[in-house]
Amino acid sequence: MKYTLKKLSSTIVTLIVVSLCVFLAFNVLPGDPAIRMLGLEASPELVAQTREKMGLNDPVLVRYFRWFVAFWQGDFGTSYTYSVPVASLILSKIPITLTLGLLAFLFTVVISIPVGIATAKYENGILDRTITVVNQVIMAIPPFFSGILITFIFGMIFKFFTPGGFVSYTDDVRGFLRYLLFPSVAIAFPKIAMTVKMLRGNLIDESGKDYARTAYSRGNNTNGVLYRHVLKNAMIPVITFLGMALADMVAGSIVIEQVFNIPGISRILLSSISNRDYPVVEAIIMGIAIIVIGTNFLVDIIYRIIDPRIDIDD
Amino acid sequence: MMKKKIGRTGSALLMVVLTTLTVALSGCSSDKAGDSAKVETGAETGTDTVTSTETAASTETTDDLSKLTVGIPQDIDGLDPHNSTGAGTREVFYNIFEGLVKADSDGNLNPAVASEYTISEDSKVYTFTLRDGIKFHDGSDVTVEDIKYSLERNMGVDGSEPLIKAYGKIDSVNVLDDSHVEVVLKDADSDFLTQLTVAIIPAANEHPETTPIGTGPYKYVSNSPQENFVVTRFDDYWGEKAYIKDVVFKIEANMDAIVLDLEGGSIDMMARVTPTQVAQLSDKFEVYEGTMNLVQALYLNNAVKPFDDVKVRQALCYAVNPQEIMDFVSEGAGTEVGSAMFPAFSKYYMPELNDTYNTDVDKAKALLAEAGYPNGFEFTITVPSNYGQHVDTAQVISEELKAIGVTANIQEIEWNSWVSDVYSGREYEATVVGIDASTLSASALLSRYVSDNGKNFVNFNSADFDAAYANASAATDDAEKTKYYKECETILSQEAASVYIQDLPEFVVLNKKFTGYVFYPLYVQDIAKIRPAQ
Numbered sequence: 001m002k003y004t005l006k007k008l009s010s011t012i013v014t015l016i017v018v019s020l021c022v023f024l025a026f027n028v029l030p031g032d033p034a035i036r037m038l039g040l041e042a043s044p045e046l047v048a049q050t051r052e053k054m055g056l057n058d059p060v061l062v063r064y065f066r067w068f069v070a071f072w073q074g075d076f077g078t079s080y081t082y083s084v085p086v087a088s089l090i091l092s093k094i095p096i097t098l099t100l101g102l103l104a105f106l107f108t109v110v111i112s113i114p115v116g117i118a119t120a121k122y123e124n125g126i127l128d129r130t131i132t133v134v135n136q137v138i139m140a141i142p143p144f145f146s147g148i149l150i151t152f153i154f155g156m157i158f159k160f161f162t163p164g165g166f167v168s169y170t171d172d173v174r175g176f177l178r179y180l181l182f183p184s185v186a187i188a189f190p191k192i193a194m195t196v197k198m199l200r201g202n203l204i205d206e207s208g209k210d211y212a213r214t215a216y217s218r219g220n221n222t223n224g225v226l227y228r229h230v231l232k233n234a235m236i237p238v239i240t241f242l243g244m245a246l247a248d249m250v251a252g253s254i255v256i257e258q259v260f261n262i263p264g265i266s267r268i269l270l271s272s273i274s275n276r277d278y279p280v281v282e283a284i285i286m287g288i289a290i291i292v293i294g295t296n297f298l299v300d301i302i303y304r305i306i307d308p309r310i311d312i313d314d
Numbered sequence: 315m316m317k318k319k320i321g322r323t324g325s326a327l328l329m330v331v332l333t334t335l336t337v338a339l340s341g342c343s344s345d346k347a348g349d350s351a352k353v354e355t356g357a358e359t360g361t362d363t364v365t366s367t368e369t370a371a372s373t374e375t376t377d378d379l380s381k382l383t384v385g386i387p388q389d390i391d392g393l394d395p396h397n398s399t400g401a402g403t404r405e406v407f408y409n410i411f412e413g414l415v416k417a418d419s420d421g422n423l424n425p426a427v428a429s430e431y432t433i434s435e436d437s438k439v440y441t442f443t444l445r446d447g448i449k450f451h452d453g454s455d456v457t458v459e460d461i462k463y464s465l466e467r468n469m470g471v472d473g474s475e476p477l478i479k480a481y482g483k484i485d486s487v488n489v490l491d492d493s494h495v496e497v498v499l500k501d502a503d504s505d506f507l508t509q510l511t512v513a514i515i516p517a518a519n520e521h522p523e524t525t526p527i528g529t530g531p532y533k534y535v536s537n538s539p540q541e542n543f544v545v546t547r548f549d550d551y552w553g554e555k556a557y558i559k560d561v562v563f564k565i566e567a568n569m570d571a572i573v574l575d576l577e578g579g580s581i582d583m584m585a586r587v588t589p590t591q592v593a594q595l596s597d598k599f600e601v602y603e604g605t606m607n608l609v610q611a612l613y614l615n616n617a618v619k620p621f622d623d624v625k626v627r628q629a630l631c632y633a634v635n636p637q638e639i640m641d642f643v644s645e646g647a648g649t650e651v652g653s654a655m656f657p658a659f660s661k662y663y664m665p666e667l668n669d670t671y672n673t674d675v676d677k678a679k680a681l682l683a684e685a686g687y688p689n690g691f692e693f694t695i696t697v698p699s700n701y702g703q704h705v706d707t708a709q710v711i712s713e714e715l716k717a718i719g720v721t722a723n724i725q726e727i728e729w730n731s732w733v734s735d736v737y738s739g740r741e742y743e744a745t746v747v748g749i750d751a752s753t754l755s756a757s758a759l760l761s762r763y764v765s766d767n768g769k770n771f772v773n774f775n776s777a778d779f780d781a782a783y784a785n786a787s788a789a790t791d792d793a794e795k796t797k798y799y800k801e802c803e804t805i806l807s808q809e810a811a812s813v814y815i816q817d818l819p820e821f822v823v824l825n826k827k828f829t830g831y832v833f834y835p836l837y838v839q840d841i842a843k844i845r846p847a848q
Contacts, residue, residue, distance in 0.1 A: 031730030032738075037391075039399030040737060041752055043482075044768055046475040082539055083392050083523045089539060151571070155578055164566070164575030168541065258568050261575065263541035267567055271389060271540060276730065 011293050018289045019071075019282060020064065026278055027060045033080050033276040054080070067282065077279035081272065086283045089268065095169055097264035099177070100256070101249035103184035108191045108245060115192075116199030116238075121226065123204060131196065138193040143252055147186040147259035154182055164261045183260040187252040191245045198241055202234035232306055239306070243299035247292040379827060379846040380559040384839065385566040385581040390543050393534070394523040395513035396467055396477055401750070401837045405585075406543060406563050408838035409556075410451075411513030411528035414442050414461065417754055421658060421835040423507055426553075427456060427514045427529055437504040437790045440497040441490070448552045450516050451533035458495045462487045463517035465497065465510075480509045504790045508755040531556040531842040540565055557845035558828075582825040585839060588702070589644050592821050602822040604833035605649055607658045608748035609759065610704070612695065612711055612813035615742055617773035620693075625685035627810035631671035632678035633718045634711055636815045643706045647819035653803040654749070654759050656817040658835035662756045662799050667807040678718045690719025693743040696736055699726035703818055704746040711746070711813075737771050748818060754836060756799040757787070763806060774811045 034050040035042065042050075051057055055066070070077060076086035119128040141149075155163040161182055167175035206212060207230045215225045254266040265284060272280035303310050391400040395411045398404070416426035425431060428442035448456045465487045470476040483506070485498045499506060519527050526534045531553070532545040543563040547556045564581055566572060573594045575581050592601050612634065614621040621627055640648040649657050652667030682690060695708045705726060712722040722744070727735070736742040751758035762769040764783050765776070779802055786798030807814070824831050829847045832840055 029730070030728070030734040032734065035733060035738070036730075037397075037399070040733065041479070041769070042399070043475065043479040046477065046479070049475045081389070081391050083394070083397070092538070093540075151574060156574065162580050163578035164564075164571055165578065165580035166541070168538065259571065261566060261568055261571060261580075263538065263565070267540040270567075274730070275391075 007297060011297075014293060015286060015289055016068075019068070019286055022282055022285050023064045023067070023278070024060065026276065026281070029276070031276045032056075033278065036276050037080055067279070071282070071286070076283040079272070079280050080277045081275045081280070086279050089280065090265065090283060090287070093263065093265045093268055096180075096262060097250070097253055097257070097266060099169070100180050100184050100187070100253050100262065100264060101246070103177075103180055104187035104191070104249050104252070105242075105246050107185060107188035108195060109242065111188075112192045112195035113199065113238075116196045117203065117226070117231070119196065119200045120203035120207075121222070123200075128200075135193040135197050138189050139197075141190065142255075143186050143190060144255045144259050146189050147183065147256055150182050150186050151260065166260070166262055179260075180262070183256045183262060186259075187249055187256050191248075195238060195241060195245070199234060199238050202237060203230060206230045206234045236303060236307060239299055239302055243295050247295050250288055250291060379848075381562070382558045382560070382583065382828060382841065382844060383562045383564050383581045384841065385572065385575065385584040386543075386563045387566060387569060387586065389540055389565050390537060390563075392523060393526045393537060395515065395526065395528070396464075397523070405837050405839045407513070407528075408530070409532040409561070409841050410526060410530045410534055410545060411515070412530050413511035413513060415507060415510050417511060417834065417836050417838070419832045419834050419840070421660070421754055423511070423754060427461065431507070433504070433507070437502040437506070438499050440499075440506060440510070442495050442497070444493045444495070445552055446493070448529060449550045450529055451527045451548055452516070452519075453550070454516060454518070456514065456516075456529060458489045458492060460517050461495050461514055462489055464512065464514045468512055478509065478512065480506070502790060503787070504792070504795065505755045505757060505787075508753040508758075511753070532561060535560075540567065554842070556842035557830075558841065561841050576823060576825070582828060583823065583831070583844075585820065585822045587821045587823050589647065589819075589821065592823065595823060598826055599823045600826050600829070600831075602824065602831045602833070603647065604820045604822070605656065605658065606748065606750070606818040606820040607656050607835055607837070608750040608817060609651055609654050609656055610707065610746070610748040610815045610818055611651075611654075612708075612744055612746050612815065613772050614744050614812050615740065615771075615773055616775060616811065617740070618743055620685065620687060620691055621743065623685045624809055625681045626687065627813070628671065629678040629681040629685070629718065630715070630720070630813050631810045632674045632681065633720070634714055634813050634815070635673040636668075638714065639707050639710045639815055642710045643703055644819050648816040649819075650816050651814050653807040653814055654763065654811070655756065655803050656751075656759075658817075659751070659756060659759075661796055662803070664800055664803055667803060670807045671810070675717050682718060682720075690721065692721040692723065694723045694725050695744045695746060696725045696727055696732065696742045697746050698729045698732040700729050701747070704748070707815065708746045740771050740773060746815075750837065756796075757783075760786075760799060760802050760806075763802070763811060772812055774806075774809075776805060776809055776811075779805045779809070 032047070032051070034047050034054060034056060038047060038050060055063060058066075067077065076090075078084065079086050079089055082089060115131065119131050122128055151163045154160045161179055166179050169176040203226070207225070212225055212230055215229050220228070250266075253264060254270065256262070257264045257266040258270070268280060269284045272284070386402055386406065388400065388402040390398070390403050390406060392398040392403070395407050398407065412426040414426065414428040414431070415423040418424050425445070427445060427448060429445040431440060431442045433440050442461070444456065444458055444461070450456055465481070465484070468477045469481045469484050469487075476482045483499050483501060483503060485500045488496050488498065490496055497506075497510070513528055515522055516527050519525060529552070531548055531551045533548040535544040535546050537543045542565060545561050545563075547559045549555065566575065566581065566584070572584055572587060573591050576584060576599060577596060586606070595601070612630070614627055614630070616622060616627070636650045640646055640650075650668045651657070652670055653664060655663050657663045657665075682688065695712065697705050697708045699705065705724070708722075708724045712724055715722050732745070736745050749759065749762075760783060761767055762771070763774045764770065764780055765774065782798050782801040782805060786795050786802065789795040789798055820833075822831055822833075824844070827847055828844050830844045832843050834840060
């Protein structure tokens with residue numbers, strides 16, 4: 001309870017700091033949203049009138065406060081660019097980015113954990129050596145590049161999907177998922193490599209410790225020690241990493257949505273930044289912040305389940 | 315444990331914020347190619363088609379030719395035609411909305427919502443006859459009240475500023491009877507017809523920002539931000555109906571993936587493709603070559619040293635070779651311009667001005683010496699980084715100027731910074747951009763050189779020019795008007811207001827399953843003329 005309260009208060013402070021940072025940063029950036037809206041040919045009088053109407057002439061703290069109050073009342077404002085409520089704009093895009101992120105996360109977990117265990121179990125075997133080398137290579141390839149490679153190989157040569165042929169989930173769910181499959185693999189690739197490397201290292205470390213030796217001496221077989229004792233300890237840092245990875249998927253999707261032409265949250269974020277569409281940018285950044293903090297909170301809970309020695313109420 | 319956790323959350327958040335800022339500061343790639351602003355990038359001209367050979371050998375039999383997917387580089391910035399200013403939006407809206415008059419591919423204004431018009435002797439009263447039987451997309455009839463409403467909306471209602479500056483000139487819009495409406499101007503203006511292409515929308519529509527209704531050959535179906543904009547053929551269209559039934563304008567955020575998307579079949583058509591991309595395309599596509607209809611120049615800030623000296627400006631004109639720039643930037647394609655007018659305005663374009671300054675290094679050096687810079691000088695060219703052609707052009711210029719001892723440093727800045735520092739703030743020495751025309755009138759390109767014009771970002775100041783421009787505006791006779799506009803152009807050339815370079819080439823790619831692409835002297839994509847190839 002105490003922990004939850006503490007966490008909640010720190011969450012709120014963090015959100016305020018993040019939103020203020022973004023607000024202030026946009027205030028010093030060049031670019032007038034009114035001109036952005038009206039075009040370069042607009043008369044100065046019209047620009048002045050529009051600025052007044054948009055409330056851009058008020059001091060920055062006044063504007064921040066106004067935004068802040070509205071935000072916590074659930075009013076995210078109206079997009080300058082699209083003249084529609086920010087909430088509806090973002091809501092229609094969330095399923096796309098979320099599906100992309102979750103698919104990538106699913107790939108990461110499902111592939112990396114078994115592979116990690118296998119490489120540790122057969123340390124220095126052929127499988128282990130091959131995977132270690134492949135891992136190094138994959139980690140060195142940034143997602144945008146693997147994205148281009150995947151588009152070229154699977155889209156152009158094998159024609160598994162049409163490059164740039166995104167289908168909305170409202171039209172065709174299967175086509176939507178099939179299209180997102182490849183970009184999510186591109187996001188997952190480097191994460192898989194890192195998780196495998198990490199899990200392998202941890203497993204090997206832990207299995208050399210005293211408790212593992214004791215477990216062996218009590219007559220347990222390799223698998224028993226590995227799954228019942230060693231794995232639990234080795235997983236803790238991996239879960240931290242996976243938690244961060246999940247949050248990182250959002251950042252990863254910024255690049256991938258561009259490469260694969262997916263109209264998700266990141267595309268809206270990018271275009272809103274260049275259009276100086278503050279209400280949209282603020283709302284999305286707050287959303288990302290909440291996801292990051294939420295994921296970390298979840299990771300803490302999972303810690304406790306796996307390792308009861310960790311007492312988070314401290 | 316607790317401390318560590320906060321640190322982790324903090325660093326993750328810091329990363330998110332930093333990523334955002336990095337993107338914001340560096341000008342992200344979604345800005346690329348065809349920013350929504352009006353300066354730069356123009357329309358297409360009637361310079362006809364150049365094609366790759368042969369016709370498509372085999373197209374899949376299952377092809378549905380009733381649907382066309384057009385790639386567009388930027389999003390639609392709002393559905394209200396009167397409040398959407400993006401050049402990329404205007405080119406799409408051409409298919410949906412129409413004004414009293416409408417531009418055709420030769421640059422003429424033809425009656426659209428009006429069936430005919432008369433202009434009074436003193437150019438003060440424009441009278442329009444409503445086209446008989448014309449309907450809006452929702453099936454209702456267009457009335458004279460709708461015309462009045464649409465025009466008054468742009469004039470600014472209840473004392474607010476006009477949405478279009480020129481609409482401040484309108485004194486009143488009067489309904490004469492059921493089929494006639496007159497526009498009365500405060501002062502005579504024989505060019506005002508060019509402003510009357512503004513969309514006519516129904517007065518009864520309470521939400522023009524979410525339900526766009528027009529009179530054009532296509533009607534609005536749906537819009538998904540950053541994804542697509544869908545229209546379908548309007549079967550009650552008054553004029554020649556469109557061929558293709560469904561058209562999807564698909565937003566292509568990643569200009570680097572255009573070739574992949576075209577080849578893969580997710581788009582059928584794309585405008586403003588780079589020469590490099592054209593070279594990568596297979597023969598499934600037809601390439602139409604035109605010009606962008608803009609004036610690309612090394613714009614010089616006439617108010618700062620050393621560019622306040624006409625001799626220095628002329629020296630730069632002698633040193634810069636437009637043909638060399640075209641060779642480097644677009645493999646020789648492009649049309650040279652010698653003043654602030656592009657060739658599509660054939661009535662006003664003066665090819666002879668291209669020869670005012672033919673490349674002559676010795677003459678340039680002599681002029682520099684006369685101006686007091688025998689050893690040259692150093693200055694900075696500020697270029698918006700999202701326009702590859704302009705950055706490349708600046709680089710060629712920088713090399714060319716070395717021959718006369720002038721050092722040009724290139725500074726690339728983000729588009730928003732360019733707008734606030736260079737265009738609005740006028741704090742720069744030189745810049746390379748392209749300037750297009752928003753209406754079919756020479757004044758759209760020339761008015762910015764009038765010394766007290768708010769858009770005169772080059773700070774050009776010439777009493778002769780101001781006089782000539784005033785004469786042109788006052789003239790009611792077309793020949794006389796043209797004569798004065800040409801005088802303006804000549805002054806700009808002789809005074810070397812800037813170093814005029816070229817009208818950039820434009821390449822439009824269309825899948826050979828379709829045909830009929832036409833260039834316009836304005837920024838539009840006329841989809842109604844595109845038809846299946848068979």
